[in-house]
């Protein structure tokens with residue numbers, strides 16, 4: 397019995413300790429928002445890397461998923477003779493859930509991994525120490541710009557993903573399923589409410605924040621050598637993906653639970 | 655006597671069960687050039703990292719410019735500080751000139767002025783202006799080391815740490831670098847701590863020499879007494895004999 401408790405207790409305590417350290421890390425990072433100097437050049441670089449360069453990945457992911465969603469929902473709704481609901485369901489599915497989650501996961505794959513690997517490499521090659529000796533705070537110079545950029549730009553990526561996803565559904569619906577273009581689009585867009593869009597963007601912001609924060613955290617706490625970098629990168633991507641899915645559940649609950 | 659630039663008392667640091675530093679007492683006076691020698695893996699780099707608070711010491715006190723720095727070097731000290739890391743530690747996302755001018759740029763110097771200062775610092779370490787726009791990954795090992803040295807001195811700091819400044823350089827460039835370090839101390843009045851295995855560097859750079867062995871400073875004295883010392887550790891280090899108090903297995 398005691399052994400069982402110990403076996404559950406140790407990892408639980410470990411998780412609690414890590415959560416505490418991550419919270420302190422987050423608070424320390426954000427405290428630099430109020431303290432100049434600001435590294436605008438780094439912020440610009442991060443916005444470009446995270447936002448602009450993620451567009452192709454986000455576009456393709458949303459396009460294919462929107463298309464598949466339309467096919468699938470058509471096949472399902474056919475059983476009830478409810479085909480006229482296809483545009484609405486595709487639109488809602490994309491904007492409320494799939495858009496933010498897929499964009500978040502793609503950002504985790506593309507951005508979290510590269511942030512973690514870059515910062516971990518800087519750590520093992522003493523570049524972080526060099527920053528300190530050059531009177532530059534690593535949280536201010538490395539972490540804050542990335543976290544800020546991701547939080548600001550991932551909502552925009554999600555909006556792009558939502559729209560392209562609906563387009564993907566529309567292309568499949570009009571080319572394959574015989575829907576008429578104008579009415580399909582109109583019923584997609586008319587059906588969506590303001591709260592759908594807001595939830596989508598808020599999810600984007602939260603997921604972007606998590607992606608960058610976890611990438612930085614795993615990078616900064618990386619072990620030594622190439623193995624340390626590999627482990628940090630893997631850990632960051634897994635943690636970001638799980639954090640996104642968990643946060644998504646909480647946010648959906650907050651926005652839409654009746 | 656004025657307060658020393660660096661003052662260390664009873665510094666200890668172990669990794670797991672292995673003690674690396676085992677009670678280091680060290681003073682470096684302002685405007686003095688101290689050279690630390692000692693076998694590979696004896697803890698010279700760890701000593702510098704502990705002094706700066708980049709690595710937390712297990713015990714002991716550190717004072718920088720008379721201020722307590724046991725929890726990490728104070729900002730005011732770091733603002734006038736420069737360090738050459740053993741591995742260079744250039745920022746590989748920035749071109750060489752932005753590396754060298756890093757502190758100047760962050761202190762708000764206009765880019766063209768900072769760039770000119772960077773190019774001058776690069777010239778002082780024997781790197782041509784062509785190198786300024788390359789990225790660190792495009793330089794050879796010795797060139798990276800020299801660019802990192804340029805970064806350390808570019809803002810004309812008053813305290814400098816050099817971790818093996820001439821390792822991996824040809825003898826001619828080594829002389830250039832040794833002269834440059836000496837000049838920081840003699841002409842600019844800086845305080846310097848240099849780690850080296852190179853006896854030429856000891857002769858050209860040091861006012862005082864300290865030999866680290868088994869976690870302690872076994873011998874400390876003026877450079878003039880170093881080569882004539884009858885301390886067995888010093889004698890073995892100078893002659894490079896394999897037999898003596900400094901074991902070869904470590």
Ligand SMILES: Nc1ncnc2c1ncn2[C@@H]1O[C@H](COP(=O)(O)OP(=O)(O)OP(=O)(O)O)[C@@H](O)[C@H]1O
Pocket residue numbers: 669674692693694695696697698699700701740
């Ligand atoms: N982060 C670390 N974790 C564990 N052990 C370490 C760490 N850093 C250094 N050591 C150990 O401390 C000892 C001293 O290392 P240090 O880098 O200071 O040697 P050094 O005197 O600078 O040697 P060299 O002249 O070869 O550079 C070594 O035995 C090394 O294994």
Ligand SMILES: [Mg+2]
Pocket residue numbers: 698699700740817
């Ligand atoms: Mg070393």
